[in-house]
Amino acid sequence: MSLWKIAWRSIQHRGLGSLLTVISMALGVMMVVSVLSINGLVSRSFKSNSSFGYDLIVGARGGGTQLTLSSVFFLGRAVETIPYEYYLAFCDKQTRSEEFRNSIAYRANIEQLRALEALDSVSVAPGGGGWGAIAEGLAGDFLIRHQNDFMQLDERGLFSNYVNFAIPILLGDTYQIENSEAYFKVCATNRDYFDKLTLGQGKKFELASGRFFDNEDAEAGYFGCVMGSLAAKMSGKKVGDQIKVTHGIPGEGGSHLHDQLFTVLGILEPTGTPNDRVVFVNMEGFYLINDHVKPVVESSGINLRRDRDEARALAKEDVKPDSDLTDEELSTVRLPVEQRELTALLVSVFDEEGYGLAAQYLQQPIEQGNLSSTLNWSRFRPLQAQTSAQCVNPVQEVMRLFVYFVEPAKWILLALTTLICVVSGLSILVGIYNSMNQRQHEIAVMRALGARRSHVMMIMLTEAVMLAMAGGMLGWLGGRTLNVALSPIVERQTGVPVSFWDFAPAEPVFAVLSPVLGSSDFAAKIVKFQMSPELLLIPGLIILAVLVGVYPAISAYRTDVAKSLGK
Amino acid sequence: MLELKNVKKAFVQPDGTKTPILDLAEYALATGEQAVLIGPSGCGKTTLLHIIAGITRPTSGSVKIDGVEITRFSEATRDRLRANKLGYVFQTFNLLPAFSALENVMLGMAFSSGRASSARARDLLQRVGLGHRLSSRPKTMSVGEQQRVAVARALANRPKVLLADEPTANVDPANQQAVIDLIRENCRQEGVALLLVTHAMNVADQFERVDRLDEINRVVAAARGVA
Numbered sequence: 147m148s149l150w151k152i153a154w155r156s157i158q159h160r161g162l163g164s165l166l167t168v169i170s171m172a173l174g175v176m177m178v179v180s181v182l183s184i185n186g187l188v189s190r191s192f193k194s195n196s197s198f199g200y201d202l203i204v205g206a207r208g209g210g211t212q213l214t215l216s217s218v219f220f221l222g223r224a225v226e227t228i229p230y231e232y233y234l235a236f237c238d239k240q241t242r243s244e245e246f247r248n249s250i251a252y253r254a255n256i257e258q259l260r261a262l263e264a265l266d267s268v269s270v271a272p273g274g275g276g277w278g279a280i281a282e283g284l285a286g287d288f289l290i291r292h293q294n295d296f297m298q299l300d301e302r303g304l305f306s307n308y309v310n311f312a313i314p315i316l317l318g319d320t321y322q323i324e325n326s327e328a329y330f331k332v333c334a335t336n337r338d339y340f341d342k343l344t345l346g347q348g349k350k351f352e353l354a355s356g357r358f359f360d361n362e363d364a365e366a367g368y369f370g371c372v373m374g375s376l377a378a379k380m381s382g383k384k385v386g387d388q389i390k391v392t393h394g395i396p397g398e399g400g401s402h403l404h405d406q407l408f409t410v411l412g413i414l415e416p417t418g419t420p421n422d423r424v425v426f427v428n429m430e431g432f433y434l435i436n437d438h439v440k441p442v443v444e445s446s447g448i449n450l451r452r453d454r455d456e457a458r459a460l461a462k463e464d465v466k467p468d469s470d471l472t473d474e475e476l477s478t479v480r481l482p483v484e485q486r487e488l489t490a491l492l493v494s495v496f497d498e499e500g501y502g503l504a505a506q507y508l509q510q511p512i513e514q515g516n517l518s519s520t521l522n523w524s525r526f527r528p529l530q531a532q533t534s535a536q537c538v539n540p541v542q543e544v545m546r547l548f549v550y551f552v553e554p555a556k557w558i559l560l561a562l563t564t565l566i567c568v569v570s571g572l573s574i575l576v577g578i579y580n581s582m583n584q585r586q587h588e589i590a591v592m593r594a595l596g597a598r599r600s601h602v603m604m605i606m607l608t609e610a611v612m613l614a615m616a617g618g619m620l621g622w623l624g625g626r627t628l629n630v631a632l633s634p635i636v637e638r639q640t641g642v643p644v645s646f647w648d649f650a651p652a653e654p655v656f657a658v659l660s661p662v663l664g665s666s667d668f669a670a671k672i673v674k675f676q677m678s679p680e681l682l683l684i685p686g687l688i689i690l691a692v693l694v695g696v697y698p699a700i701s702a703y704r705t706d707v708a709k710s711l712g713k
Numbered sequence: 714m715l716e717l718k719n720v721k722k723a724f725v726q727p728d729g730t731k732t733p734i735l736d737l738a739e740y741a742l743a744t745g746e747q748a749v750l751i752g753p754s755g756c757g758k759t760t761l762l763h764i765i766a767g768i769t770r771p772t773s774g775s776v777k778i779d780g781v782e783i784t785r786f787s788e789a790t791r792d793r794l795r796a797n798k799l800g801y802v803f804q805t806f807n808l809l810p811a812f813s814a815l816e817n818v819m820l821g822m823a824f825s826s827g828r829a830s831s832a833r834a835r836d837l838l839q840r841v842g843l844g845h846r847l848s849s850r851p852k853t854m855s856v857g858e859q860q861r862v863a864v865a866r867a868l869a870n871r872p873k874v875l876l877a878d879e880p881t882a883n884v885d886p887a888n889q890q891a892v893i894d895l896i897r898e899n900c901r902q903e904g905v906a907l908l909l910v911t912h913a914m915n916v917a918d919q920f921e922r923v924d925r926l927d928e929i930n931r932v933v934a935a936a937r938g939v940a
Contacts, residue, residue: 147816147823159811591807594768596796596824596870598789707768711803 149601152592153608160581164613167570167577171617172624174566175683179625179650181559182679184632186650188642189552199344200313200540201505204232204512205490207536214543216317217490219420220331223395224317228535230486236312236493239302246299249483308508310494313338316432317489319404321389321425322396323381330377332391332425334432336361340372343492345417354378356385356412359428363411368431368480371408375416376423376637383410391427393437406435418642433481493537505539512537567690574613575694578606582701589702590710603699610695611688618687622680652676714906715742715765715874720774722760735760736931737774740924742874747897747907749917752926756933758910761926762876765908766799767791779873796824800867800905802877802896806859808851814838814862815847821869837865840902841895857888864895868903875900877909881916893919 157164205213206226215221234242246252316334323329333339340351340358351358359370373383383389387410394401408427416422432438495504512535578585589602626646633644656663656672663669722735735757742748752758763769764776767783770791776784778798783791795801800821808817818834838844841861851859860880867875877896881889893909893916900907909920917923927933 147819147829151816152820152823155809155811155816587807588809591803591809592820592824593792594766594795594801594803594807595821595866596792596799598792598824600789601824708763711768711807 149604149608150612153605153612156585156588156605156609157612160577163577163581167573167613168617168620170573171567171570171614171687172620174563174568174570175618175621175687176624176628177563177566177621178560178683179622179680180628180632181556181563182650183625183629183648184636184644185552185556185559186653186679187644187648188636189548189556190651199342199348200311200492200494202493202495202508202537203490203540204228204312204493204535204537205488207534210536210538210543211547213490213536213538214540214547217315217492218540218544220317220333220424221420224489227316227487227489228491230314230483230488232535233312233314233488233491234483235304236306236309236491237303238306239300242303242306243300245483248480251484252299253482305508308496308504310496311338311342312494313342313492314429314488315339315490315492316429316487319391319393319432320395320401321377321381321391322403327396328380329392329396330374330381330423330425332427332432334427334429336429339426342494345419345421349417351417351421352415354413354415356410359411359426361428361430363428366409366411366428368428368434369406369408370411370431371425371427372412372414373410374422374424374426375414376643377425378410378413383413385410385413389425391425391435393435404435404437406431416643422643423637430480433486434479439481439485509537509539567687570617571614571690571694574610574691575697577613578610578695578698579701582698585698585702586705586710589705590707593705593707594711599703602702602705606699606702607692607695610698611691614687614691614694615684618683622683649678650680652678655679655682714744714746714779715740715908716775716777717741717765718775720761720764720771720776722757722764722769723772733772733932735764735771737761737929738931740929742906742908744873744906745901745904746922747900747920748909748922748924749920750908750910750924750926751912751914751917752930752933754912756927757930758926759878761930762801762878762908762910765874766801766876767795792824793826796870797826798873800870800872800875802860802863802867802875802880804879804882806851806856806863806883808859808862808866810851813848813850814843814854814858817851817862818866818869821866825870827870834865834869837868837899838862840899841865856884857891860884860888860892861895864892864899868899868905871903872905874906874908877907879911880909881911881913889913889916 203213203217205217206228208225212222213225216224230245234245237245313335317331319332319334320329321332337358337360344350353372354375356372358372359366362368363370371389373381378384381389388407389410390403390405390407392401392403408431414421493508495508589597592602592605593599629644629648630646637643654674654676656675660669660673663672717737717740720735720737720740721733723731723733725731750758750761760769764771765778767776767786768791771784774784775782778794781794783794786794808814809820812820815831815834815838818837819829819831822829822833835844835847838847841864843858843861843865846854846858849858851862854862860883864880867877875896880896881892884892896907896909897919899905909916911917927937
């Protein structure tokens with residue numbers, strides 16, 4: 147009969163006490179496993195999501211962390227907006243030229259030029275207002291005729307040579323599932339988001355069904371959308387269904403459902419990133435939602451364009467002056483540049499020299515407000531338009547977030563859960579110790595049957611180890627089950643699904659020992675060695691069990707056989 | 714098989730004084746011999762058994778089991794010797810409640826050099842008439858059954874000497890004789906020397922060799938002489 151079996155029988159004999167001890171230990175381990183794996187997976191996801199393939203985020207001034215969280219992870223509230231021209235500063239000549247020709251300023255100039263041409267055909271009556279009035283009129287003509295030159299219509303964007311791409315995104319709206327409180331963030335963007343962004347390690351977006359929307363979509367016009375896998379799964383939407391988006395966060399002041407319908411054109415494959423819980427809508431359609439069209443004022447202060455209908459009315463004259471436009475045709479009218487805003491730009495920097503320098507080169511002028519100068523081309527502006535921007539490096543922001551928030555939070559949680567494990571370990575000690583009176587007689591009997599002191603000591607330690615291992619195994623299974631149970635919540639909050647077999651990611655678990663290990667090559671290898679911290683649980687529990695089992699074991703070791711046999 | 718010479722034991726009192734309780738000039742038991750040791754309470758019977766078993770070390774003197782002097786051994790060696798060469802039947806049976814009858818018997822082999830054999834344990838339990846209660850726990854067994862398990866356990870490691878400390882004291886009169894017969898018969902079968910301590914004269918009367926410890930223990934004898 148082995149010492150294991152003797153210890154096991156002892157555990158069985160103290161059934162309820164042993165069970166409670168095991169449960170206590172299991173609860174502690176369950177929490178450690180859950181914290182380790184969920185935190186590890188979410189952290190890994192955070193880190194990999196910050197290597198999407200873009201280097202900078204340009205957004206409104208404010209907290210860089212908030213900008214990063216909202217733009218990269220779709221967390222928290224969207225920051226303020228920046229003018230659309232910031233996007234154009236990164237665009238090539240053709241895109242920029244087309245966009246400017248769609249501006250209110252350009253159209254206003256065209257109108258004025260037409261008026262001038264009409265005047266040119268009429269001779270000026272002599273003496274009509276004198277030479278002063280004629281000189282004033284000529285100067286005005288000159289300004290108007292050269293206004294479009296000032297707009298630099300056919301120039302490339304200021305920073306276009308330094309970037310691979312810049313992708314505009316607009317946030318702030320949500321999609322709420324019908325008859326449910328659950329909602330998902332809406333991200334308005336263009337086709338580049340799916341074509342040019344990568345999901346870490348070069349992986350591209352893939353579709354589970356349907357297709358991506360085109361910027362000018364033949365089928366859905368500007369009102370197409372693509373749903374992230376989780377958003378589609380939870381809402382039950384399929385390709386071809388139509389959705390309405392909510393302005394702001396559902397249930398909060400000022401939020402309301404937009405009338406505009408968007409057609410689901412595609413559903414993304416799960417990416418394990420926050421993109422899974424986002425609904426991507428065509429930016430052009432997003433602009434055309436009535437509330438999103440900001441009125442613009444001319445620099446003279448006259449309110450020129452109040453809403454979409456007026457903007458459309460202008461476009462109607464411009465595009466088809468002599469005929470009426472149908473609603474369908476109206477939905478293909480793009481909003482003028484002055485009325486467009488952005489939440490952020492995701493910028494990939496063209497950097498032949500190696501990462502970092504070019505990004506820094508861009509960051510500085512943007513931070514210093516150089517882009518604001520690009521806003522002077524038009525005399526039409528939305529009221530209270532934000533004109534300054536910031537440029538953040540998302541990797542740095544994520545790392546900062548980690549260093550200051552995520553890592554300390556993880557350590558606090560781990561410390562708490564480890565404390566629970568230690569308390570559970572102490573319950574093993576208490577459990578065994580409380581039964582020592584009865585045990586001393588049993589130990590004496592075993593000793594009388596020939597058991598050595600080392601035998602009874604080992605039996606005690608084995609019992610403690612078995613209790614800890616049973617609690618550990620049960621806790622590990624419990625932790626995994628808890629992860630599966632929490633997965634929908636975690637996935638909704640972070641976009642990371644957690645399965646039963648998702649171990650805590652490998653990390654340099656022995657790095658904390660570096661001050662003790664010194665600076666030898668061997669120490670460096672140990673410090674750099676990576677493994678899942680979950681794998682340390684079992685040896686950790688054994689050490690804990692041995693520590694708490696030592697006292698009862700010593701007590702068993704010291705048992706006076708002659709005295710205890712007489713009890 | 715068992716040989717004691719000038720064995721003395723004194724306990725140290727809290728005030729530092731030594732109280733002698735055992736002083737045995739000579740005591741021996743041949744292979745397969747069966748002897749009974751009687752004497753009043755306090756005459757040192759249990760202390761003597763503990764000394765023979767190596768549980769307690771004598772203050773002085775020699776104790777040889779199977780020709781091996783055990784008093785000079787370390788405690789661990791004495792433990793090993795006890796596991797291999799001695800069997801012990803307690804007055805209160807001392808079966809471990811967590812173990813079945815079979816496991817209690819196997820526990821008697823667990824600490825010896827040989828391998829714990831389930832077959833041997835089953836065979837012994839068959840011999841003591843408990844073949845049908847192998848998996849029964851002690852608390853579900855009668856007192857007589859418990860003592861029979863204890864006897865089987867004491868013989869499990871094929872001891873050279875079996876020490877029985879008042880094995881019938883807690884057994885009802887109807888079963889006392891059965892227990893004695895069981896111990897004696899099995900010791901005979903296994904060729905084990907038996908030293909049985911008892912108060913009961915009806916038990917002692919069945920043995921050819923009866924030793925009175927109050928007479929051979931010079932401490933008690935001297936005290937009586939003084940008295």
